[in-house]
Amino acid sequence: MSFKKLGKRTYKLSCPPSIAGHANCVGDKEGQGPLKDSFDYISADPFFGEKSWEKAESSMVKKAYSMALDKAALSHSSIDMLFAGDLLNQCVGTTFGLRESGAAHFGVYGACSTMAESLALASMAVDGGFADTAAAVTCSHFCTAERQFRTPLEYGGQRTPTAQWTVTGAGAVVLKSFGPGPYVTHITPGMIVDPGIVDANNMGAAMAPAAYDTIKTHFEDTGRTPADYDLIVTGDLGKVGSNILVDFFKKDGVDISKQHTDCGLLIFDLKGQDVHAGGSGCGCSASVLTGYLLNGMREGRWKRILFAATGALMSTTTSQQGESIPGISCAVVIDTAQ
Amino acid sequence: MSFKKLGKRTYKLSCPPSIAGHANCVGDKEGQGPLKDSFDYISADPFFGEKSWEKAESSMVKKAYSMALDKAALSHSSIDMLFAGDLLNQCVGTTFGLRESGAAHFGVYGACSTMAESLALASMAVDGGFADTAAAVTCSHFCTAERQFRTPLEYGGQRTPTAQWTVTGAGAVVLKSFGPGPYVTHITPGMIVDPGIVDANNMGAAMAPAAYDTIKTHFEDTGRTPADYDLIVTGDLGKVGSNILVDFFKKDGVDISKQHTDCGLLIFDLKGQDVHAGGSGCGCSASVLTGYLLNGMREGRWKRILFAATGALMSTTTSQQGESIPGISCAVVIDTAQ
Numbered sequence: 001m002s003f004k005k006l007g008k009r010t011y012k013l014s015c016p017p018s019i020a021g022h023a024n025c026v027g028d029k030e031g032q033g034p035l036k037d038s039f040d041y042i043s044a045d046p047f048f049g050e051k052s053w054e055k056a057e058s059s060m061v062k063k064a065y066s067m068a069l070d071k072a073a074l075s076h077s078s079i080d081m082l083f084a085g086d087l088l089n090q091c092v093g094t095t096f097g098l099r100e101s102g103a104a105h106f107g108v109y110g111a112c113s114t115m116a117e118s119l120a121l122a123s124m125a126v127d128g129g130f131a132d133t134a135a136a137v138t139c140s141h142f143c144t145a146e147r148q149f150r151t152p153l154e155y156g157g158q159r160t161p162t163a164q165w166t167v168t169g170a171g172a173v174v175l176k177s178f179g180p181g182p183y184v185t186h187i188t189p190g191m192i193v194d195p196g197i198v199d200a201n202n203m204g205a206a207m208a209p210a211a212y213d214t215i216k217t218h219f220e221d222t223g224r225t226p227a228d229y230d231l232i233v234t235g236d237l238g239k240v241g242s243n244i245l246v247d248f249f250k251k252d253g254v255d256i257s258k259q260h261t262d263c264g265l266l267i268f269d270l271k272g273q274d275v276h277a278g279g280s281g282c283g284c285s286a287s288v289l290t291g292y293l294l295n296g297m298r299e300g301r302w303k304r305i306l307f308a309a310t311g312a313l314m315s316t317t318t319s320q321q322g323e324s325i326p327g328i329s330c331a332v333v334i335d336t337a338q
Numbered sequence: 339m340s341f342k343k344l345g346k347r348t349y350k351l352s353c354p355p356s357i358a359g360h361a362n363c364v365g366d367k368e369g370q371g372p373l374k375d376s377f378d379y380i381s382a383d384p385f386f387g388e389k390s391w392e393k394a395e396s397s398m399v400k401k402a403y404s405m406a407l408d409k410a411a412l413s414h415s416s417i418d419m420l421f422a423g424d425l426l427n428q429c430v431g432t433t434f435g436l437r438e439s440g441a442a443h444f445g446v447y448g449a450c451s452t453m454a455e456s457l458a459l460a461s462m463a464v465d466g467g468f469a470d471t472a473a474a475v476t477c478s479h480f481c482t483a484e485r486q487f488r489t490p491l492e493y494g495g496q497r498t499p500t501a502q503w504t505v506t507g508a509g510a511v512v513l514k515s516f517g518p519g520p521y522v523t524h525i526t527p528g529m530i531v532d533p534g535i536v537d538a539n540n541m542g543a544a545m546a547p548a549a550y551d552t553i554k555t556h557f558e559d560t561g562r563t564p565a566d567y568d569l570i571v572t573g574d575l576g577k578v579g580s581n582i583l584v585d586f587f588k589k590d591g592v593d594i595s596k597q598h599t600d601c602g603l604l605i606f607d608l609k610g611q612d613v614h615a616g617g618s619g620c621g622c623s624a625s626v627l628t629g630y631l632l633n634g635m636r637e638g639r640w641k642r643i644l645f646a647a648t649g650a651l652m653s654t655t656t657s658q659q660g661e662s663i664p665g666i667s668c669a670v671v672i673d674t675a676q
Contacts, residue, residue, distance in 0.1 A: 107423075
């Protein structure tokens with residue numbers, strides 16, 4: 001019956017929604033990285049003029065969303081549905097940043113895969129005939145994440161070589177039911193994959209099996225191969241997780257190394273910026289997608305990308321209780337053609 | 339273009355999905371309350387045989403979901419999409435409870451409105467032609483919520499008269515694209531409404547304006563009145579919030595007192611069970627919907643209900659930073675007729 005379903009877990013949209021606007025807002029460190037020219041707003045102040053890091057995170061969200069609406073030439077009141085979430089406990093980064101939006105609000109939680117999850121849901125809402133306009137918004141902030149998940153910044157704890165650096169950034173994508181593209185044409189939602197990793201300083205390894213499962217399922221479901229994509233972009237596997245992913249495919253006799261890249265590897269200069277294994281956080285894939293990737297598509301650099309953001313679904317409590325770290329990866333195809 | 343949209347924020351499903359299965363799993367206190375006969379599984383042990391309260395919460399989720407699948411005569415592998423979330427930081431209650439489900443997983447966060455939000459999204463996925471089968475799952479546990487949001491249980495803190503008691507319970511609803519009903523026919527998603535309440539011990543007052551906004555919008559969008567419903571059920575406004583909601587409508591010249599009830603008032607005996615203003619938590623509306631309400635509909639007691647779950651979108655951090663408590667309420671119409 002579900003005519004949009006291909007194979008096991010991929011959905012082909014019947015009226016692919018058009019990306020009408022996209023914007024981001026990042027911190028100083030991101031603004032000094034290799035993608036600096038792709039960001040819409042770079043703040044030298046980690047507080048973004050606010051009194052706490054959490055308020056700063058909400059402020060980034062508000063700004064990124066407003067800029068994306070401006071680019072789409074849409075007002076706040078013209079958005080039918082808003083899908084948003086973040087890493088903070090109870091998703092307060094997006095909730096407080098968007099509390100004046102006036103749109104139907106769906107809070108989502110996909111950890112660092114939230115940009116892809118919210119974009120998938122927003123696309124489904126448009127394609128399903130519910131929304132004419134929908135938005136996907138997410139964020140992370142290095143200082144709120146360190147405080148919440150790791151140690152107080154003042155403590156100055158030493159980071160392991162596998163650790164990643166949470167991106168200070170927010171990204172927003174605005175969809176319309178019709179437009180010149182680029183379009184969201186396919187969705188392969190993630191299932192939870194738990195490889196049994198317990199080291200919370202090695203998220204890349206915890207998430208790589210989920211990315212492998214989703215991307216492999218996507219290829220099987222669609223009959224496509226890596227060569228059908230200009231880019232296969234994971235969210236924040238970083239150096240460790242990216243190597244694992246490429247190795248997994250190599251064992252299947254599939255070489256994804258030509259097309260594969262990772263937002264966590266793109267956003268920082270791994271040699272010069274002391275970020276160890278790369279960037280991470282909801283804001284990592286969100287700010288790379290809404291800048292470097294979508295700008296590049298509009299400039300004709302790439303025609304079709306597979307964007308597979310990745311998330312680690314643990315909390316400090318589950319880690320303290322000795323639990324392993326389940327991963328998830330949601331993929332969406334963004335194509336300049338419908 | 340969006341032919342499913344009525345008025346401002348209501349969506350009329352074109353092929354209303356059928357509720358094929360529903361089940362719940364609750365704790366001892368809930369099992370002693372007025373709705374005891376409507377629960378599928380009552381555990382005398384608050385740990386549900388596990389070693390921590392968090393693991394207990396995940397265990398409840400797993401059980402409720404399995405029972406709902408059994409009732410729907412569906413296997414885990416036949417579910418296309420799963421929408422789930424809870425109150426725990428990073429939604430680990432549902433993530434860990436459902437990590438072996440094998441379904442496409444969409445994590446959602448709507449605080450105590452999660453049952454309605456996940457049911458709305460699952461319904462949209464089915465109605466939009468994406469899923470043949472979809473599930474909505476949520477939970478809460480008194481002990482995990484107290485530990486996370488308030489004080490250690492051992493501290494024995496005194497509760498204010500406006501405080502509510504987090505329900506220990508999980509609920510799951512399984513939808514199919516075709517079936518004998520009851521059906522999800524309309525959705526009115528919530529927008530964030532922040533009335534400026536800062537007292538984290540008075541959630542009912544913080545959420546009532548959101549419930550009022552959603553229910554009022556629903557009436558305006560559909561042209562329906564309270565008399566069109568056998569029941570108008572809010573999630574966990576409790577005694578304080580319910581009175582506020584009825585008063586708000588009274589000021590508009592609308593009497594909802596005949597149809598209105600609240601899951602937080604139904605689940606406990608407010609006089610005998612020392613719960614102060616009533617029940618709360620994601621598990622409150624979830625276990626009342628999947629037991630008392632849906633059983634009652636199948637037994638012919640009610641034909642059409644408006645289920646408007648309510649959520650308070652703050653965290654301990656935002657409260658400590660002096661922020662107010664934004665509320666949200668998502669409503670779905672459940673009807674024995676399509």
